[in-house]
């Protein structure tokens with residue numbers, strides 16, 4: 001692995017280690033590109049409190065710290081500045097306006113909830129609800145079509161336990177949309193490491209059938225995650241068994 005675009009910081013309240021520790025780990029791991037993409041702030045209605053993301057008031061400091069590291073490690077490693085973000089239709093445009101004032105290089109899509117978060121369940125909760133699966137797929141396709149995202153992190157986050165036929169039918173739409181928009185799909189190494197419901201082989205079979213571009217993402221919430229070559233190797237072997245060779249780098253899509 002020479003690039004990881006999916007790195008968190010302590011600001012999301014469920015990651016550990018200071019930013020520079022991630023850079024040092026990345027250098028030790030031989031990375032040439034370390035992209036920070038912490039959980040983006042989102043301006044919600046006052047009744048909703050989101051527990052896994054920085055506040056908008058922390059965004060300036062986040063940008064400053066990452067840019068300072070970029071300067072300090074110039075010539076050793078590239079450090080693009082990004083955010084991992086959901087597409088919430090009622091709130092997305094407002095956030096894009098807010099982002100105009102910040103030097104962000106890219107966004108990755110991580111669709112943790114459907115709807116607008118305050119009005120829907122977490123997508124990782126097991127469910128047999130086909131309507132929910134359909135909503136996830138529709139919203140993901142809408143997100144892809146905004147053209148704002150560089151890639152789609154853990155696209156198989158949705159934990160659907162209903163019929164396999166329905167799963168394949170609906171989830172194939174994500175693959176087709178990603179393919180037609182040239183959007184890479186991320187094979188998530190954190191999910192693999194922790195035995196989460198994603199990555200799920202049934203989804204990656206579809207990815208192989210549709211010929212999508214695939215990139216590995218560490219989704220690092222601890223600096224040491226960047227050093228786990230064993231986990232990376234397992235991912236590569238699995239993808240290889242499906243005939244998928246992940247790309248090493250992706251072009252960053254400008255957000256404005």
Ligand SMILES: [Zn+2]
Nearest residue numbers: 008012014039
């Ligand atoms: Zn996280």
Ligand SMILES: [Zn+2]
Nearest residue numbers: 006084110219
């Ligand atoms: Zn993440």
